[in-house]
Amino acid sequence: MERGKECLAGNVWRWTTSGDWCFLGYMPFDEPSRRQFLAFLASSPLLAAAGLDDTLLTRLLRGDRQPDDAALRIAHALAQPPAKPVLAAAASDIRTPAEALDVFDFEPVARQNIPVAHWGYLATGSDDDATIQANRQGFDRWALKPRRLIDVSRLDTSLSLFGTRYPTPIVINPVGSQKAFHPLGEVAVARAAKAKDHLMVLSTVATTSIEDAIAARGGPVWFQLYHQSDWAITKQMVQRAERAGAPAIVFTVDLLGGSNRETMIREARKDTRTCTKCHLGGAPLPGISGRVDDRDNRRKPNLVGYQKATPIPEVGTPTWEFVDRLKQSTSMKVLLKGIVTAEDAQLAVQHGVDGLFVSNHGGRAENSRRATVTSLPEVVLGAAGRIPVICDGGFRRGTDVFKAMALGATAIGIGRPYIWGLGAFGQEGVEAVLGILRREFEVAMKQSGTTSLAAITNRHITPA
Numbered sequence: 001m002e003r004g005k006e007c008l009a010g011n012v013w014r015w016t017t018s019g020d021w022c023f024l025g026y027m028p029f030d031e032p033s034r035r036q037f038l039a040f041l042a043s044s045p046l047l048a049a050a051g052l053d054d055t056l057l058t059r060l061l062r063g064d065r066q067p068d069d070a071a072l073r074i075a076h077a078l079a080q081p082p083a084k085p086v087l088a089a090a091a092s093d094i095r096t097p098a099e100a101l102d103v104f105d106f107e108p109v110a111r112q113n114i115p116v117a118h119w120g121y122l123a124t125g126s127d128d129d130a131t132i133q134a135n136r137q138g139f140d141r142w143a144l145k146p147r148r149l150i151d152v153s154r155l156d157t158s159l160s161l162f163g164t165r166y167p168t169p170i171v172i173n174p175v176g177s178q179k180a181f182h183p184l185g186e187v188a189v190a191r192a193a194k195a196k197d198h199l200m201v202l203s204t205v206a207t208t209s210i211e212d213a214i215a216a217r218g219g220p221v222w223f224q225l226y227h228q229s230d231w232a233i234t235k236q237m238v239q240r241a242e243r244a245g246a247p248a249i250v251f252t253v254d255l256l257g258g259s260n261r262e263t264m265i266r267e268a269r270k271d272t273r274t275c276t277k278c279h280l281g282g283a284p285l286p287g288i289s290g291r292v293d294d295r296d297n298r299r300k301p302n303l304v305g306y307q308k309a310t311p312i313p314e315v316g317t318p319t320w321e322f323v324d325r326l327k328q329s330t331s332m333k334v335l336l337k338g339i340v341t342a343e344d345a346q347l348a349v350q351h352g353v354d355g356l357f358v359s360n361h362g363g364r365a366e367n368s369r370r371a372t373v374t375s376l377p378e379v380v381l382g383a384a385g386r387i388p389v390i391c392d393g394g395f396r397r398g399t400d401v402f403k404a405m406a407l408g409a410t411a412i413g414i415g416r417p418y419i420w421g422l423g424a425f426g427q428e429g430v431e432a433v434l435g436i437l438r439r440e441f442e443v444a445m446k447q448s449g450t451t452s453l454a455a456i457t458n459r460h461i462t463p464a
């Protein structure tokens with residue numbers, strides 16, 4: 001259907017120029033609207049798609065009602081807006097990672113392989129999952145401004161971060177419980193990170209220890225921190241990460257207010273397995289605190305093995321005072337993950353934080369309905385070039401990476417895409433996802449005439 005046209009039958013939708021559908025209202029099948037609809041149908045590709053031909057349409061326009069209802073029903077069904085549920089994955093027939101054309105190709109394969117409750121954990125956002133969609137739509141608000149006739153035969157996509165050089169600015173973000181998606185979990189991801197030389201951040205609630213992840217990566221891995229209700233334990237976790245060789249700690253601050261994950265619970269209810277290997281605490285409940293229930297720590301090696309010391313209970317939820325304490329407790333770099341405003345970015349700089357992740361936890365923290373790429377410019381402004389700013393949430397294309405870099409990101413992070421690769425094909429799948437994103441990013445860079453990350457500026461994008 002041509003963009004901007006309306007379908008005049010039943011529910012009336014308009015396909016907007018930005019590629020979205022908007023609901024205009026309900027139109028009954030009265031005679032004038034029927035004729036209008038048929039006239040519209042005559043000029044539409046829906047005609048062919050519905051298997052209708054000109055002769056039939058002529059008969060319909062003459063008023064021959066016999067086949068009319070059936071034709072209208074088919075055409076009406078075809079004219080409905082595409083469903084956009086978070087859990088709907090497009091069909092893909094890839095049998096090997098090499099067949100994938102884009103990262104989306106891995107999603108349906110992973111979904112087939114992963115138990116339904118675990119899929120729910122991966123796919124869920126918060127409330128109605130709208131912030132997952134917002135993260136994606138944020139990229140549509142920007143268009144590229146390609147430049148021509150610049151020599152792009154030599155491209156440098158490398159990034160230097162805290163003294164380490166990586167070949168791309170694409171970071172493997174922390175995702176918990178990866179053995180829920182593949183038997184090797186984080187080990188397979190770390191091996192892929194090694195093969196492709198990507199920065200990897202390991203979750204506190206990983207199913208692999210920080211020591212084993214660093215061994216599989218064959219080099220440093222950053223450690224993501226969920227604080228514990230006892231500072232004595234948190235401190236031991238930080239010290240352990242440092243001893244293991246992590247150069248940076250990423251304190252996640254976007255779940256401190258809890259999170260309501262309905263999709264996760266709905267999917268878990270469909271699962272007939274008793275998943276006691278993973279969970280001791282029973283089925284997930286509404287309201288995720290971000291803290292891990294002690295009973296669930298059996299398969300969370302980063303949460304076990306600490307010395308019993310005199311507990312130092314936290315009073316309330318963490319504030320900037322906690323960030324100061326964290327900074328003082330380690331010589332590792334300390335980054336905050338989940339910052340989405342200029343105000344908090346400024347405060348972070350004032351408190352000596354070493355870097356930021358602009359993140360809403362992939363739409364699974366608060367249901368802000370604000371894309372992280374929309375928050376990015378103000379965080380960059382707040383950070384004022386003093387500390388690196390990494391942006392994550394909804395990155396699926398090399399052009400997404402390019403747009404964020406043009407808006408001032410130092411690097412970008414991915415979550416679900418590499419887990420689709422993992423769930424579909426293990427380490428090979430993760431490598432393929434990283435390779436595809438890098439290739440797409442390189443094309444975007446070349447098409448923009450930018451041969452290094454520093455050359456990518458806001459002059460290369462424009463509001464769409």
Ligand SMILES: Cc1cc2nc3c(=O)[nH]c(=O)nc-3n(C[C@H](O)[C@H](O)[C@H](O)COP(=O)(O)O)c2cc1C
Pocket residue numbers: 121122123135173174175176203204205224252337359360361362363392393394395413414415416417
């Ligand atoms: C299944 C899942 C588990 C996650 N676990 C963590 C975690 O343990 N710690 C954390 O800081 N972020 C976690 N995240 C958030 C990711 O680090 C990242 O912010 C998010 O996935 C980026 O959005 P994307 O999935 O659209 O790429 C998780 C995300 C998903 C999808």
